[in-house]
Amino acid sequence: MEWFISALHHWALPFISLLGIGIGGWAVGMRAMTIHEMESDYINYSKRLGFSRKKLRSYAERNAILPNFTWVPITLNALIGQTLLVEYVFGYRGLGKLFYKAAINQDYPLLEAGFVTTLLLVLVGNFVADILYGKLDPRIASGYVREK
Incomplete structure (x- = not known):
């Protein structure tokens, strides 16, 4: 406890x-x-x-x-960047500290892997936000229906 x-x-x-x-x-x-x-x-x-x-x-x-819900993906992207900064400022071990050490040591493969990981997090977050937006607004969820 x-x-x-x-x-x-x-x-x-x-x-x-x-x-x-x-x-x-x-x-x-x-x-x-x-x-x-x-x-x-x-x-x-x-x-x-x-x-x-x-x-x-x-x-x-x-x-x-x-x-306001349209801003969710943008907020998620900003939150990831802010989290990296907060991790470094408060001394937490995480992606922020890892990115900083990789940049200082010029470890380009680690930086690239970190950016790809962050990019995947952003893409998944944007995808989930788009799906939820369709659930929130039924007009968007219906989409295009092809005529026969």
């Missing part, structure tokens, strides 16, 4: 430093898009029809999350 508490203690600051940047930007973007959606024509029309405020807000939030 003592090891777990020590690990949690040393993990908290790097986690908060990575989380703060991502959540802050996403929250501001979500707020701006929700305000934009609340002023749109379909919300005004629904108000006149007598929809409750809670129902209107749920419609606005559902449409506001789509542009």
